[in-house]
Amino acid sequence: MVKIEPFAVEQWMDAYETTPGVLNIAETCAASLSIADLAALAVPTVIDGTTVIQPADPLSALATTRLTYGAIRGSSTLRKQVAALFDAGKDEEVAPLPADHVIITQGAIAANFLLFYTLIGPGDHVICVYPTYQQLYDVPKSLGAEVSLWTLRKEKQYVPDVAELEGLVRPNTKLIVINNPNNPTGVPIPRHVLEDMIRFARQRGIFILSDEVYLPLAHGGLAAPNPDQEDLGMFGEARTSTLQAPPPPPSILTLGYDKIIATGSMSKAFALAGLRLGWVASRDPVMIQQLLAARDYTTICVSQLDDGMARYALSDAVCPPLLRRNTELARRNIRHLARFVRKWEEKGRVRCDWIPPTAGTTAFIQFSTVGDDAVVCPINDVDFCLDVLKATQVLMVPGARCFGHGEHFQGYVRIGYVNETAVLIEALSKLDRYLENNLA
Missing domain, CATH: 3.40.640.10 (Type I PLP-dependent aspartate aminotransferase-like (Major domain))
Structure with missing residues (x-):
């Protein structure tokens, strides 16, 4: 029999992405489109500068x-x-x-x-x-x-x-x-x-x-x-x-x-x-x-x-307009995420650390706490993600569980930031309040 390891990130998403009212910033796709949305992006073809051919339905x-x-x-x-x-x-x-x-x-x-x-x-x-x-x-x-x-x-x-x-x-x-x-x-x-x-x-x-x-x-x-x-x-x-x-x-x-x-x-x-x-x-x-x-x-x-x-x-x-839409969404949203990370880079008892992404749709961010002895300790990313989800309905992916076999990338979470801008802003706002109230 073929030995298949549990697919950690897919099982995590299956378990939690249907949480009622979830603010899903664990998703890795650019904000999804309907067929009607896709058709609305289509641009007409112009021939010889005069003849306009509308895109097919x-x-x-x-x-x-x-x-x-x-x-x-x-x-x-x-x-x-x-x-x-x-x-x-x-x-x-x-x-x-x-x-x-x-x-x-x-x-x-x-x-x-x-x-x-x-x-x-x-x-x-x-x-x-x-x-x-x-x-x-x-x-x-x-x-x-x-x-x-x-x-x-x-x-x-x-x-x-x-x-x-x-x-x-x-x-x-x-x-x-x-x-x-x-x-x-x-x-x-x-x-x-x-x-x-x-x-x-x-x-x-x-x-x-x-x-x-x-x-x-x-x-x-x-x-x-x-x-x-x-x-x-x-x-x-x-x-x-x-x-x-x-x-x-x-x-x-x-x-x-x-x-x-x-x-x-x-x-x-x-x-x-x-x-x-x-x-x-x-x-x-x-x-x-x-x-x-x-x-x-x-x-x-x-x-x-x-x-x-x-x-x-x-x-x-x-x-072309489809990729332009998604690229602009990524460029807009990465600035909101960067503002959040920058706030928590050196604030109180919480630390955020990352390499800002320049491609794709995901960021890998480490959350740590600073003890009274000034020792920086990565959070338990699974407990953190579950508690944030319970308290705020914000869904993230725990890095050690889903990318490090529970051994590596302690304290990291994966955030998908190329979703609808309003969803990302609301999720980061709730995550910010959670850190203020629970860890800062």
């Missing part, structure tokens, strides 16, 4: 779709759109990713599982960044592989240190797994680090899996332009003017190594988790054929309805 097209299995790999239009996402920001000399090298799946979680199921087995060794989404290291374990965790360190801004791979690699290392940008820290891996990683892997013939489910949302954090001009002075001009937003990382598929597999989905940066649609891609045609062969034993294809709505969302009329 997404439901009209789906209403006449015969609900057969549909294309096994995903529709050709959708695969072309996804390939274009991977090519965004590529160098001119890099060939475009062929659409035939994209496979549409039931979310990124199915894409990741399909890759592990295809590539990994007993006797293999996998290196995986840590902390990250638990699936990325526990599924390889369940398939019989040994896994070494490549710990992201706060003193290195949670950027992976490629030099540490020398101490982790083994003769049977088959796969290096990264999550870019990272969940829960919200830190992207810079291009030069990706290039160093590829050089290391190429010398040894090791595959790399890059879970890029958050990649389109590289918003720049506090150093990026503020979408609310009236709030430009909220954090002080002098303090923000010296910051410089890091360039968004490219997809690792653009960096010229065939033994790379990348995954993504409509859930996080595109705010459409309800579609349950993702993808896996590689420049290696042999890997694609192996993934397709394994897929025949699992899910066959995705729903034609999901495929159709994803095509609409990634169309030229909808995709």
